Amino acid sequence: MNSALAVDCMGGDHGVSVTIPAIQTFLTKNTVARVIAVGMPDRLAPEVERLARRFPDRITLEPASQVVAMDELPQSALRTKRDSSMRRAIELVRDGRAVAAVSAGNTGALMAIARFVLKTLPGIDRPAIATVLPARTGRVWVLDLGANVDCTAEHLLQFGVMGAALVRAVEGVSEPRVGLLNIGEEAIKGNQVVREAAEFLAASPLNFVGNVEDIYAGAADVVVCDGFVGNVALKTTEGLAQMLATFLREEFSRAWWTKLAAMVALPVLRRFKDRVDPRRYNGAVLVGLRGAVVKSHGGVDAYAFGWALERAWEAGTHRLVDRVAEQLAALNGGSAAENTAAPAPSAG
Amino acid sequence: MNSALAVDCMGGDHGVSVTIPAIQTFLTKNTVARVIAVGMPDRLAPEVERLARRFPDRITLEPASQVVAMDELPQSALRTKRDSSMRRAIELVRDGRAVAAVSAGNTGALMAIARFVLKTLPGIDRPAIATVLPARTGRVWVLDLGANVDCTAEHLLQFGVMGAALVRAVEGVSEPRVGLLNIGEEAIKGNQVVREAAEFLAASPLNFVGNVEDIYAGAADVVVCDGFVGNVALKTTEGLAQMLATFLREEFSRAWWTKLAAMVALPVLRRFKDRVDPRRYNGAVLVGLRGAVVKSHGGVDAYAFGWALERAWEAGTHRLVDRVAEQLAALNGGSAAENTAAPAPSAG
Known part of the structure; x- marks a missing residue:
């Protein structure tokens, strides 16, 4: 089996200083994986040579001049x-x-290049960006997160298909619960597109569990939404979490006795922080392409970038692309063989 | 000056058992306000009589049979x-x-009845629902929160006008900073409607500060968005906050020593909780109508309902409706007099 990850070592705010330590940890933990480190040889070669001595035959350099x-x-x-x-x-x-490929470079360029180089799967109009988030029970995958705004109901259905295949591949859930992000106001249950998408999803072979108002409730394994809405939900999450963390820190550093309380509570607060650490959720998957591509946040550290590597490994080795193609074929009533992915990802 | 609040005492999940204690606290704190308690006399009369003895001439009953x-x-x-x-x-x-009127009854019915009874202000196509939220610095008002989905750019401009007037009236800020909720992906800066709305807002007399990605950053006093998007942001906020609170509680109750740490940290955690207590932010304002109406959450306790009363008092006594009308007139280049609100709210 092909077991190499292609890692853009130059991408992101910190480039090699983050990607190389993350690769080192990844190769230590995962004894099967190989890494192709892509980037400028003058910057990358010494690092790759060092790692190659430690992990023989498991890391190679692929030169890129830009x-x-x-x-x-x-x-x-x-x-x-x-x-x-x-x-x-x-x-x-x-x-x-x-x-699979991993990059912490800019999202727009990554999506455009991935689309151009890999092409979309048959039946997919628009690839989507999916990420995993913690939920009250388990985890939840959300898509789209910003690749597509002004989605039609058909696009939302495709996101459902891709999301279900993703969860099946990565989480090993056989019948993922697919929810549609909607608002529950008595006045108007969603807009026209969302209402129509709900009908499409209900009529599809997916395990559609209906509208979801709260992503974090744990009522669905996949939550589908327009990229604009998904991006707002993600940014709201990040903004609120940061604000609450700031407030909590402020309260604990207000006086000598609150600082004392902080010391006592520190191990508990640290466990809490680890549990919701956004770095553990780094690594968004570009789905709908004839190949697996994972996007890391640009400003992250090596620990977070390591999670993007893990996610790419899961997507690449769990037949993500084939499964999306199969699910699309099932949706269209055809056979999986007709709609199969490009041979590339599983042929190496 | 008219100083009465009309309170729907029957609305919400708990009706009189919540509304009456909240009114009692409100009348204790606010020595100027009067309350007209609206509801079924058989249920309400004993309560109102009791309060009337304590607050002479400051509470009356208005019967309603349904x-x-x-x-x-x-x-x-x-x-x-x-x-x-x-x-x-x-x-x-x-x-x-x-x-002003306050109700914890269902949002859709409240909006429909308020529109029918009060009518919208001239130049307003659709009233909006606005709420205040805590921000890193100060507070932020967000609208629309679900009254309008599928908004046009003109509607978003109107929300900006109404929101600015609201903040001017309620917060006393003279030039409120108006932001537009948008996504910052490199690929696509928002959808067509949002891009157009940004142009309208920039050309308006409002103090438009541009796109806002994080509501909680404190970069704007008012954040404008489509009702679908705003409702998703609000529900995401509520869902995430509840999940984090649950996780924090779980970590502190995991073992005897974490419970001990919780006791030590309790005063600090309580201050933190008070600071972000959603009950303090209860009370959404229906804006764009010829009269002030405030919607309380349905399932709240008396403390939270009390905040909705405060919000209604501010809106009603700070010339909210007149200010929205004035701001609309300024936008349209007309005089405030032409576009003035119905005389009702300031005529009593």
């Missing part, structure tokens, strides 16, 4: 950065040399 | 519940007998 900037426009990155580390990493997936 | 059910459809409530406590309370505002 880097996509964090604020670069997708179309510009697509046209002018044909030898970027981001693009080379995705091409390794296309060519069957890697099971 | 109650709008929490799950009743707006159109049904409008047609069949013409003598409901909700409707009578709003009619007291229309007739100039009260400065």
Whole structure:
């Protein structure tokens, strides 16, 4: 079995100083995986050589002469950065040399290049970005998170299909519960698109559990929404969590006796923090493509980037792309064989 | 000056057992306000008589023979519940007998009845629901929260106008910073409607501060969004906050020593909890109507309902409706006089 991850080592705010330590930890924990480190040889070669001594035959360097900037426009990155580390990493997936690509580079460019290089699966209009979040019970995958705004009901149905296949592949859940993010106001149950999407989802072979108002309730394994709405939910989550953390810190540092209380409570607060640590949820999956691509946040540390590597490993080795293709085929009443993914990811 | 609040005492999940204690506390704290308690006399009369002895001339009963059910459809409530406590309370505002109405009844029915009885202000297509939330610095008002889905750019502009007037009236901020809820993905900066709304807001006399990704950052006094998006942000906030509170409680009750730590940390945790207590933010304002109406959550306790009374008092006595009308007139280049609100709220 192909077991290599293609890692864009230059992407993100911190580049090599974050990606290389994360790869080192990943290769220590996972004794099967291999890594193809993609980037500028002058910066990367010494690091890769060092790791290759420690992990023989498990890390190689793939040269790339360019880097996509964090604020670069997708179309510009697509046209002018044909030898970027981001693009080379995705091409390794296309060519069957890697099971998945990981990059902390800019989302727009990554999506545009991934679409261009890998192409979408048959029956998919728009790839989506999916991420996993903690829920009251278990975890929940949410898509789309911003790749697509102004979605139609058909797009939301496709997100449901892709999300269910993703959860089946990555979480090993056989009949994932698919929910539709909606509002519960008595006045109006959602907008036109969402109402129509609910009908499509209910008529599909998916295990559709209806409307979901609270992502975190644990009532669904997959929550489907327009990219605008999903991105707002994600940013609201991040903003609120940061504000609450700040307030909690302020209260505990207000006086000598609150600082004392903080010391006593520290182990408990640390366990709580670990449990909801956003770094553990780093690594969004681009789904609907003929290959697995994972996007890490740009500003993260090595611990968080390591989670993106784990997610890419799961997606790449658990037949994510094939499963999405199969689920699409089931939806369209065809056979999985007709709609199968490009041979690349499973052929290496 | 008219100083009466019309309170639907029957609304919400708990009715009189919540509304009456809240009114008692409100009348104790606020020595100017009067309350018109609206509801079924057999249930309400003994309570009102008791309070009237304690607060002479400051509470009266307004009989209503019906109650709008929490799950009743707006159109049904409008047609069949013409003598409901909700409707009578709003009619007291229309007739100039009260400065504002408060109800914990169902949102859809309240909006439908308020629109029908009070009518919208000139230049307003759709009234909106606005609520206040804590922010990193200060507070932030968000609208719309679910009254309107599928908003146009013009509607978002109107929300900006109404929100700015609301903050000016209630918070006393002279040039409220108005932000537009948007997503910051590099790929696509928002959808078509939001992009157009940003142009309208930038060209308006409002103090428009641009796109806002994180409601809680404190970068704006008012954040404007489509009702679907706003409702998702609110439900995400509630869901996440509840989940985090549950996790924190679980960690502190895991073992004897964590319980001990909880006891030590309790005063600090309590201060933190008070600071972000959702009950303090209870009371959403229906804006764009020719009269002030405040909606309390349905399932709240007397403390939270008391905050809805405070919010109604502020809206009713700080010329909310007049200010929205003035701001609309400024937007349209007309004089405030032409567009003035119905005389009712300030005529009593």
